[in-house]
Amino acid sequence: MSEPGDNIYDAEAGGHADSKGTFDEMFGRGASVRSCYDSYFQWFDGEDPKRLRTKAAEAEATFRTTGITFNVYGDPDASERLIPFDIVPRIISAREWTRLVKGIEQRVLAINAFLNDIYNRGEILRAGRVPVSVIARNSAYLPQMAGFTPPGGIYTHIVGVDIVRTGPDQFHVLEDNARTPSGVSYMLENRETMQKMFPELFSRIQIEPVRNYPRRLRHSLQASAPDGCEGHPTVAVLTPGLHNSAYFEHSFLADQMGAELVEGDDLRIVDGRLAMRTTQGYKPIDVLYRRVDDDFLDPLSFRPDSMLGVPGIFDVYRAGRLTLANAPGTGIADDKAVYSYMPEIIEFYSGEKAILDNVPTWRCSEPDALGYVLDHLHELVVKEVHGSGGYGMLVGPTSSKRELERFARKLKTNPENYIAQPTLALSTVPIFTRRGLTPRHVDLRPFVLMSPGHVNVTPGGLTRVALKKGSLVVNSSQGGGTKDTWVLADV
């Protein structure tokens, strides 16, 4: 039996904007429901919380049976963990989405143009819009890529753009993931799980589908195949192996695309082409969607101790007989020092102002900025320039005095290793708990596919949610969870 209104809404925690002015995406002032959540909330309010709790437990069981897990390094007891899933969707209106898509497309096109430029003519450097030192002294810049243009001129076949929201129309790009962004399998599985658990919601509300992603990925990769490739290009997914934290995703994507999932020891260079060992001998590969870092791709060109890659693969690549997705060396575009120049980069290549804002960023390599950062450490977020996954970062407002002091010392010793940003009041979306709905901070990673002449943003993405009250860290390695992300169809 449903008990309308019963303890579903955690009034004490306050679903709406709190004293700090945090924007809640579901509730406006006085607990009024924002219009894109109208139909959902109507349904939710009529549901029995007990049934929802049962459903939430079922969802967890589904994830476990499906094996949607990630591996945690050095933790033998929990070598396969689930990322917690919250049953309350994050909903984005068609209008909001249209604007996001424009901004994202503009941004990824600029990133691709930037990569092409700095590995070839270097016009943006000559124009003085990005200092040469930011590129030249950067370990993410790959000299081996200089003077070479990948097939179709595409560097970033797959991009995950991390976006945070601070108000009704305030969206900021927090990070561009242009190397090997992960998380798309969660976008797909979260949706499948929601549809299985709550089919009634999907007939009641018009939601843009995400299920075409694997097919689009395959087409996009095939469209980026090298020139002179005959018939249907052969695509394979390269994984570091079973023990990699994203192994599930690698096998999931290979499976959904109908591509082979290969490891380094399945591959070899045969007659100047990359080939995989099949039951009937070696068979050539045209496009390799590699989920292995640049450094490990080829022991002959990069790290000589790498066991994950293929000796000689880089030569085949430079000879134009293979597409690597993404291209090696794209890391320079999602480097946090380069990030701070993104507004200039976008303007330089598109001739337009950036549609999506950057988060204001202090480069600690600049003495004035370093001075400001050291004085305001308690209110800033400080990140390593090459860091990812939420490791090695400082969240000023929630750190102790000792932590702040320790970090200040690190900053002074090695300033060029850090950037700082203001602590943003990330928007919240309620999660479902035993006490009802309660707000938690979220971010959003939409997934973008790029092939010659085409950019495609899948309507939705991965919403990560910080499950701890007040926490701003959404990374799964740091106790974050995920939500299904709905983009409402324009009706």
Next chain:
Amino acid sequence: MLGKTAGGLFWMFRYLERSDNVGRLIDAGLNIALTPSADGDDVWQSVLATAGALETYRDRHNTLEPAQVVNFLLREPDHSHSVMSLIEQARNNARMVRTALTREVWEAMNQSWIELGTVLQRPVKERDIQHVLELIRRQSALVHGSLHGTMLRNDTFAFTRLGTSIERAGSTARILDVKYYVLLPSAFHVGSPLDNVQWEVILRSVSARQSYLWLKQGDIQPSGIIDFLIFDRRMPRSIAFCVDRVRSSLGYLADDYGRRMPCHDLIDKLTADIDAASVDIVINHGLHEFLMDFTSLNSALGTQIEKDYRFHV
């Protein structure tokens, strides 16, 4: 298909079959140990020997206490032949070849691993053993059922069948050999009444007590049992049945790939050996010798398949 994938499928089903066989052996042991005339130690020793685990067990334990033996076979952690580690190995292979399995097959395999992992986390109490064995049977049936109901009948399927059949044929040969060689080492008296306990272990450990009784109207003779387990092509765990399946799977691969490999010569030889033999010949020339020959050819065949289809670099 990748060579590695073929290898993963082959071994996934070998391990699964092996775990199934250990479960069956435990079940046989429990059933027979319950009969008043049975000597418990005898029964468990023979079960351990059949599972190929007697030596490891003796290294670690002094008594043949039933719960101890059963727990050893079910969940001994650093014993690669315990049900739990076999399921784990099957599942690891399944993870590796997930892209070649339907979602149903993968989920059935993963579910087995999760559920057995939960029940086998702590020692199994005597009153819960039947429940655990039931679970092993059910989970394995689920994997096979999903395989048959959802997989394409192509090379993928052929490699799973090769794994199951080669493992099963080897297991049936071992069950017969252990009983003959270890338990009845002296002269073999054709037609003499049987030590019921021992022979019932055999029939139960291949889940064939019922079908044997249907076919032979309850007449339990050693020659009847040997004939049944080696030559009867109606019996899904007999050596001849398994060899036929290996042959048809390899035949499929030769057609599909348009190429005969050295493993095809081996399976032809195995088939010819079985066709040329009969229960009388086997008994007169030595059951043990026959089984030894078969076992070594059967495992050579497995190795040859791994080589011919490039499972490894």
